[in-house]
Amino acid sequence: MATYASSAPEQTGIWSWITTVDHKRIGTMYLFTALFFFLFGGLEAGLIRLQLAQPNQAIISAEMYNQLFTMHGTTMVFLAVMPLSAAFFNYLIPLQIGARDVAFPRLNAFSYWVYLLGAVFITFPIFFHVAPNGGWFGYAPLTTNQFSPGANIDFWVMGLQILGISSLAAAFNFITTIINMRAPGMTLMRMPMFTWMSFVVQFLLILAFPAITIALVFLLFDRFFGTSFYDIAKGADPLLWQHLFWVFGHPEVYILILPAFGLVSEILPTFSKKALFGYNVMVYSGIMIGFLGFGVWAHHMFAVGMGAVADTLFSMATMLIAIPTGVKIFNWIATLWGGQIRFVAAMKFAIGLVGLFTIGGISGVMHSSPPADLQQTDTYFVVAHFHYVLFGGSMMGIFGGIYFYFPKMFGRYMDEALGTWHFWLTFIAMNLTFFPMHFSGLLGMPRRIYTYDAGQGWEKFNLASSLGTLLLIIATAIFVINFLKSRKGGLPAPQDAWGAATLEWSIPSPPPEYNFARIPIVTSRSPLWDIKHPEMSSGAAHADADPVQVASANAVPMREETEHHTAAELGIPMPLNTVKPLLTALGIVIMFSGLMFIHLDHFALAMAVSLSGAALLIGSLYAWLFSPLE
Amino acid sequence: MSTATAAATHDDHEHVHYTTTGLDNRKIAVWAFIGSECMLFASLISTYLIYKGRSKVGPFPHEAWTSPTGEVFKPILNIPVTSASTFVLLMSSLFMVMALAAVENRGKPGYGGLKGNSKFWLATTALAGTVFLGFQAFEFTSFVHEGLKITTNLFGSSFFTLTGFHGAHVTVGVLWLLTLLAIDMKRGLTPKDSLVVDICALYWHFVDVVWIAIFTLIYLIQ
Amino acid sequence: MSDHASHAGHEVHEHPDWKQYKWVALILFVITIIEVWAYYIPAFVASSAFVPILLVMSAVKFAIVVAYYMHLKYDNRLFVALFVGPLFIAMFTITALLLLFGKL
Numbered sequence: 001m002a003t004y005a006s007s008a009p010e011q012t013g014i015w016s017w018i019t020t021v022d023h024k025r026i027g028t029m030y031l032f033t034a035l036f037f038f039l040f041g042g043l044e045a046g047l048i049r050l051q052l053a054q055p056n057q058a059i060i061s062a063e064m065y066n067q068l069f070t071m072h073g074t075t076m077v078f079l080a081v082m083p084l085s086a087a088f089f090n091y092l093i094p095l096q097i098g099a100r101d102v103a104f105p106r107l108n109a110f111s112y113w114v115y116l117l118g119a120v121f122i123t124f125p126i127f128f129h130v131a132p133n134g135g136w137f138g139y140a141p142l143t144t145n146q147f148s149p150g151a152n153i154d155f156w157v158m159g160l161q162i163l164g165i166s167s168l169a170a171a172f173n174f175i176t177t178i179i180n181m182r183a184p185g186m187t188l189m190r191m192p193m194f195t196w197m198s199f200v201v202q203f204l205l206i207l208a209f210p211a212i213t214i215a216l217v218f219l220l221f222d223r224f225f226g227t228s229f230y231d232i233a234k235g236a237d238p239l240l241w242q243h244l245f246w247v248f249g250h251p252e253v254y255i256l257i258l259p260a261f262g263l264v265s266e267i268l269p270t271f272s273k274k275a276l277f278g279y280n281v282m283v284y285s286g287i288m289i290g291f292l293g294f295g296v297w298a299h300h301m302f303a304v305g306m307g308a309v310a311d312t313l314f315s316m317a318t319m320l321i322a323i324p325t326g327v328k329i330f331n332w333i334a335t336l337w338g339g340q341i342r343f344v345a346a347m348k349f350a351i352g353l354v355g356l357f358t359i360g361g362i363s364g365v366m367h368s369s370p371p372a373d374l375q376q377t378d379t380y381f382v383v384a385h386f387h388y389v390l391f392g393g394s395m396m397g398i399f400g401g402i403y404f405y406f407p408k409m410f411g412r413y414m415d416e417a418l419g420t421w422h423f424w425l426t427f428i429a430m431n432l433t434f435f436p437m438h439f440s441g442l443l444g445m446p447r448r449i450y451t452y453d454a455g456q457g458w459e460k461f462n463l464a465s466s467l468g469t470l471l472l473i474i475a476t477a478i479f480v481i482n483f484l485k486s487r488k489g490g491l492p493a494p495q496d497a498w499g500a501a502t503l504e505w506s507i508p509s510p511p512p513e514y515n516f517a518r519i520p521i522v523t524s525r526s527p528l529w530d531i532k533h534p535e536m537s538s539g540a541a542h543a544d545a546d547p548v549q550v551a552s553a554n555a556v557p558m559r560e561e562t563e564h565h566t567a568a569e570l571g572i573p574m575p576l577n578t579v580k581p582l583l584t585a586l587g588i589v590i591m592f593s594g595l596m597f598i599h600l601d602h603f604a605l606a607m608a609v610s611l612s613g614a615a616l617l618i619g620s621l622y623a624w625l626f627s628p629l630e
Numbered sequence: 631m632s633t634a635t636a637a638a639t640h641d642d643h644e645h646v647h648y649t650t651t652g653l654d655n656r657k658i659a660v661w662a663f664i665g666s667e668c669m670l671f672a673s674l675i676s677t678y679l680i681y682k683g684r685s686k687v688g689p690f691p692h693e694a695w696t697s698p699t700g701e702v703f704k705p706i707l708n709i710p711v712t713s714a715s716t717f718v719l720l721m722s723s724l725f726m727v728m729a730l731a732a733v734e735n736r737g738k739p740g741y742g743g744l745k746g747n748s749k750f751w752l753a754t755t756a757l758a759g760t761v762f763l764g765f766q767a768f769e770f771t772s773f774v775h776e777g778l779k780i781t782t783n784l785f786g787s788s789f790f791t792l793t794g795f796h797g798a799h800v801t802v803g804v805l806w807l808l809t810l811l812a813i814d815m816k817r818g819l820t821p822k823d824s825l826v827v828d829i830c831a832l833y834w835h836f837v838d839v840v841w842i843a844i845f846t847l848i849y850l851i852q
Numbered sequence: 853m854s855d856h857a858s859h860a861g862h863e864v865h866e867h868p869d870w871k872q873y874k875w876v877a878l879i880l881f882v883i884t885i886i887e888v889w890a891y892y893i894p895a896f897v898a899s900s901a902f903v904p905i906l907l908v909m910s911a912v913k914f915a916i917v918v919a920y921y922m923h924l925k926y927d928n929r930l931f932v933a934l935f936v937g938p939l940f941i942a943m944f945t946i947t948a949l950l951l952l953f954g955k956l
Contacts, residue, residue, distance in 0.1 A: 103655040168666065176658045179930065182650040206666035207941055214673035217791070227780050227787035229677070235684040235784050243952065244673060247945060294941050298952065310952055519648070553648040622809075653928055661931045665938030672942035676949040713888045720884065723921050724877040731870065745870070835921045839914045845884075846910035850891050851903055 019577035021105035022513055026112050027091030028409065031402075033116055034083035035483075039476065040123065041075035044068050046473055049433075053466035055454040065450035066133035067152070071126055073136030074156065077256065078163050079119045081390065084398045085259035086115070086167075089174055089198050091409065095504035096192045098183025098522060100515050103176035105575040106624060107169055113585035114166035121589060122159025125152070132156030135448065137249065140215075140230035140241035144222050151599060157220050158592040164209045164216075165588060171205035174198060183503070184555045185522035185545030189283065192502045192525075193276060196283050197262030200290040201255050207294065208251035215244035224598050239304060246297035254293045256390060258286060260353060260397025261328060267350040267404050268332055270500040272339025275526060275540060278331040285324035292321045302370040303377045311370045318368035322361065329358055344498075345419025349400030352427055356392025360385055363438070381441025387434040399426070399479070406483075407497035411509040412490030418482040425475035433468030436461035495562070501526035501537070507561045514572045517565060519555040521545045527558045573630045580624035587617030660829040664836045671840050674795055675847060678788040685783035689776060692852040706778055707849055708769065715765030716845050719800075722758030723838045725751050726831045734824045748827075749814050755834065756807040759800050766797045789848070796844060799837045806830050868920050876920045883909050 017025060048068050051059045060068065090108065094101055102108050125131045133152045134143040138160075143153045178199045182191070191199075218229035219241070228234040230241055269276045276282060298306060298314040306314075332354050341347070363385040367373040376382055399422075406414045440461040445452065452458055496505040506528050507516060523544060524530055529537040545555070567574045590613030597606035649655065688695025689703040696702050729751035735741040736748070744750060770790070773779075780790040810830055813819060819827060868876075887909055890896055919925040924932055950956045 104659070172659045172662050172666075175662045176655045179658055180649045180651055180653060180655050184650075186650070203937075206662060207669050207938055210666055210670035211673045211945075214670060214677070217795075218677070218787075221780070221787070221791060225780065227791070228784055229681075229787055229791075235681075235686045237680065237684070237953065239953075240677065240680065243949060244677075247673070247949075294945070295948075306952060549648075549650070552652075651928070651930060653930065658930070658934070661934040665934050668935075668938045668942040669945070672946050676946045679946075679950055679955055680953045682955070709888060709891060713884065716884060717881065720880045721877065723880075723917060724873060727873050727921050728870075731873075832922055835917055838921075839917050842910055842913045842917065846887065846906050850887055850906055852897060 016577065018582060019579045021101075021109050021575045021577060021581075023090050023094050023102050023105065023108055024409075024511060024513075024515075026108050027087050027089075029112055030083050030087035030090055030115070031409075033112075033119070034080055034087055035480075037075055037079035037119060037123070038081075038084065039480070041072050041080050042473065042476060044072040044075065046469055048072060049466040049469040051450060052452075052462050054463070055452050055459055057451055060450070062450045063133065064129065066448075067126060067129070067131035069448055070132045070135050070156070071123070074122065074132065074160075076390070077136060077252070078160065079123070081256050081394050081398070082167065083115055083119075085198075085201070085256070085394075086111075086170060088194070088259060088263065088398075088401055088405070089170070089201075091405065092504060093174060093177055093195055093198055094181065095408075095507070095511065095515060096195045096502055097178065097181060097186050098503050098516060098520050099177065099181035100519075100572065101575065102173050103181055104173045106578060106581050106629065107173050109578075110581035110585055111166045111170035111173065113582045114162060114169070114588060117585055117589040118159055118162035118166060121162060121593070122155055125155045130155070132159075137245055138219070138241075139245070140219050140222070141232055141236070141238060143219060143241075144230050146231075151596065153219075154223060154596055154599060157216050157223065158595065161213065161216050161220070162589055162592055164213050167205050168209050171202040171209075174202045175206070178202070183516075183519050183522050184549035184553050185543075186503075189280065190522060190525045193265035193279070193282055194259070194262035197258040197265070197286050200286050201258045204251040204255050204258075204290050204293060208248045208255065211244050212248035215241055215248070218244075220595075224595055239301070242301055242304065243298070246300045247294075249300065250297040251290070251293045253386075253389070254289055256394050257357075257397075258289070260394045260401070261286070263397045263401035263404070264332065264350040264353050266500070266502070267346050267400050268335045270404075270498050271342045271344060271347040271350075272336050273499070273536065274335055274339040275501070275537070276331070277334035277337075278327075279525065281327055282331055285327045288324040289321060292317060292324075296321060299368055299373070302373045315368055315370055319365060322365050322368075325361055329354060329361075344403070345414065345416055345423055346400045346403035346498075348420070348423040349396050349403065352423065353393055353396040353400065356388055356396060356427075356430070360388025360390075360392055363388065376441060378447055379441035380437040380445045380447060383447055384434050384437035384441060387430075387437070391430055391434065396426075399423075402483070404498065406486065406490075407493030408504060408509045408511070410487050410490070411493055412486055412488075413493045413497065414486040414490055415482050418478055422475055422479045422482065425471060425478065429468045429471035429475055431468070433465050433472060436464040436468075440465075495560070496528065496532070499533070501529040503527055506558070508564065512564065512567075513574060514567045514570065517561050517563065517570050517572075518559075519553045520558045521550055521555045522558065528560075531558055531560065575629050576627075578624070578627065580620050580627070583620035584617055584624060587613050587615070587620060589613070591617060654825050656829055657825060657832075660832050664832065667836065667840075671795075671843070674788075674792045675843065678792050678848060681784040681788045685785045687783050689773075689778045689782070689785075691785060691789070691848075703777055706773055706776060708772070709849060711765060711769060712845065712849050715762050715769075716841065718758050718765070719762045719838055719841050722755050722762070723835050725755040725758060726834050729755055730824065730827050730831045733819045733827045734821055736819070736821050748819055749811060752807055752811040752814060756804050756811065759804040759807065759834075763797060763800055763804070766793065766800075769793075792848070793844065796837070796840060799840070803830075803834050803837055806833065868923060868926065872920060876916055879916060880913055883913050 017029065020026065047060060048065065051057055051065060090102070122132070130151050132138070132155055134148055134156065138153065138156055141147060143156075178191070178195060218227070221227040222229050222231065228236055230236050230238075232238055265276055265282060296314055296318045298310060299318045302311055302314075336351075363381070367376050367382065367385065403414055403419055406412070440458045443457050443461075445456070445458045452462075493509055495507060495509045497509065498505070503520060503522070504511075506520065520527065524537055524540050524542045526537040526540060530542075549555075591610050592613070594606050594608070594610030594613055597603075597609060651658075688697065689706040691707045692705050694702060694704055728745075729748050732741060732746045732748035732751055736746065778786045780786050807830065810819070810827060813823075887906060890902070890906065896902055918935070924935065947956070
């Protein structure tokens, strides 16, 4: 029966990856692509630090420097950290909630292809020295035609617009998946913490991205069609962009950090052999962080002079966020307290996050006070702050997540010795790079300058930062070697590689295409401990699943699945592979690319390209919607 | 995938997918999408209101303007015409619920004749949407004629972008309705298809409520 | 669209009936008439009550379309949460932006 066509023997070859709709394969593609862009963004940072290592160097030009710091920020935020989180969303959410796939498998493939094509679109120009050069925040009016002629900003505007589509499509998919694809008995308050934090992030995505979409539409219209949204001479307000951007930008920082918080909340209990301390409070504080995240955006703008009332309100709201965040830190520490701790690489990175994020969090509270912020804003102090939360926080959590979930994804452990080297070198290098920036910042060194004069007390701090970056590159190289080597040559891992408590460890590694041969009935927060380590979960609340749900899902009591079958043998219908999501994504990217020709005064050509992109988009979308899923 | 297999998938393999809440995935996704659209239009409406009264040159929405060369421009918004188009869009929502009721209650007593004619109601809804777009096209061209282009001033930029975005949403809605109409003509929509009509209806009504907000905030409040 | 001819556990929700649909349409029509009428009374437009009253009328229209035509009143509470949460954040954002730009 054709319905089971895709359950034919394990598919290989490039075409099977291009047409895949399997969340695990899509997650793997996200992981590889995002790691590539992480390395790319890291090399951009390497060039920046090379230029700043000594005063008055001219290794790269001022113009190239602008492109490098813009692309470093844009790459790390949109092409590295967000998609690395997306890799985990894709791979883990269905496994953690006991589902066979996401709610919309083809939409999932679409999200990935839009991301990949958008990432290529925004990255490619740097090889021709026309990369975006207006900062990752792209402040208008600076980015309007008047001050930024040339195609640089056009690539940025359209690239971000394309990447936004990817994030939004994925967010609708995961919201639906988490609400509606949970196994019987997997109530919201039994979901693993990673799934919970991801759930919050999806809401931040669907509510934050529209604001930047509109801000970008205005900028695109200003640049291409002569509107005056950011034209001060016509009465426009120079703060409009800043407000709309930060309405998006502040939730965005929680979009970057919450998935890492979730990963760490999986790692710490596993290697402490204790349930997560204060699960409920962890959930509520995550929701609280997400909710308050929409009411603090203007703390990025204290320096523009909004007035005492606005400054006070945004300052207080910002300080308020420190409470749920602090609650999380204390809960992690309490999880470790009295546990049987195993210091594997994943655990080291997780504890690294707890420590380093706290430093970044505290410097964050420092500039939530407007008078202090006025001294710190636009200096390297702020650069130090957000690298502590983004590298010390997000990346440490993601590295921990990679070490932790590698055995699930590839059936093999990563090398522990190399992992330990990676951790300690990263830990030392990251502090060597970013801690001195607090001092250079407080001594007045502004951000985004391509060089500086000697004699201002900045030399030794900059040299330290640059040496730290060199060390970080070495540490990351060790990670890359470990990652590539362990995929084929690592120690074979059992399916429950670490003795964890959640559903994803109850199935083979790597999981079969259908994930769960029989959907498990969940009766507590630690289903796997229930059957393997009852002594560890006996204190937790247990309750039977709704019998109607159990019957409807054809579910069986929680068990470890060790048998290997194909989907056809088990009679599980699998979604068919399809190339239509890729074609739809391609249509969108061609449609946007066409606009580029307007600035080259080829209006007819621009319309022709855009319209053919739109035709491809509509045609493949209809073909997609009218072809059956399974 | 051959058509024959596609048909087989529909006819003899209607395996029911389990969902946690018993609700359909697509409906949850559409409501999440509508939530996201609230922020999209909030950003557009905020910008329009922020820029209200900041244009350096006319024409203006509610006030007359005399240019430095002595040319007089009337207040540009045409309330009678827009009231008419608003009425058409509001009525389209009524037609939409009729269409959904016709599909949901197909074959039930009391749903014969016009009341049960989903093709008629889908077509009327799409027609009302098209008439609304016609009004918008008329409005835009007459504004351009009277000297207001998207490049003229802040009002022109923010007005055309906001209402244009709404118009684009209506256009997508009309295409969606016509697609449903085509399916209905080809094979007939049955109560099993209610959900497909329902999610289109949710989108359509949302576009309508956005217009309710726009009509008051942009057209009536001076 | 047609790839899921069926779906799981069709939720049992009563929809508003024809009579209600027509009442809603009538109320929408009448409120719109009043709104436009109010627009043409210069004394009322100049008064401080004009904007709040118009906003309230528009909010009523908004609410009844959502409650009856989008049948949120009769539907699963999950959908209410998915709509009202974002709507609240959107309205908060509009209000905060207007305050920040001195428009309120």
